Amino acid sequence: MTTPIPAQDENCEEFPRRPLVFGSSRRQLLASLAINYRVAEGEAEGGVGYRLAPLGSMTDEELAPIVPVVRPDCRITLGDDCVLAVLPEKAGPVRLFAWGPAPLAAFNRMNGLTPLSRIGPELAAEMGWPPERGFAYARGLFLHLVQLRVCLPRTPGMP
Secondary structure, eight states, X not given: OOOOOOGGGTOGGGOOSSOOOOOOOHHHHHHHHHXXXXXXXXXXXTOOOXXXXXXXXXXXXXXXXXXXXXXXXXXXXXXXXXXXXXOTTSSSOEEEEESOHHHHHHHHHOSSSOOHHHHHHHHHHHHTOOHHHHHHHHHHHHHHHHHTTSEEEOOTTOO
């Protein structure tokens, strides 16, 4: 089983282009089934649905219009040196990333309203980076959070 790329290593902009890998306990399997069901419901209502594993292989152009959203049943908390998530299918909190200006700025923009096409350039401007680096970082953090089951691509009808 491949583990998620840790965002705390600040290598978000080097997140590999490959299908995302999810390890599953029984609880996590049920959560994944529920998420995929919601994606299918959105597609049935005429929306665009995204299967989660292929997100990692998508081109920048395909990812640009995606709007990241933190799962509504996920509670974000603060640790001593990191940001944590409490998920209903996990026994304890999950470490998301270390405190730092780049991950915090990118994560705060993953609000269910802002597409990756805007998060990247805004992050780049705030950090003094070239736009390509801002998008690469936003992409990597988003995919890392998808693998941790914290973020999803927003679909129509989703709060």
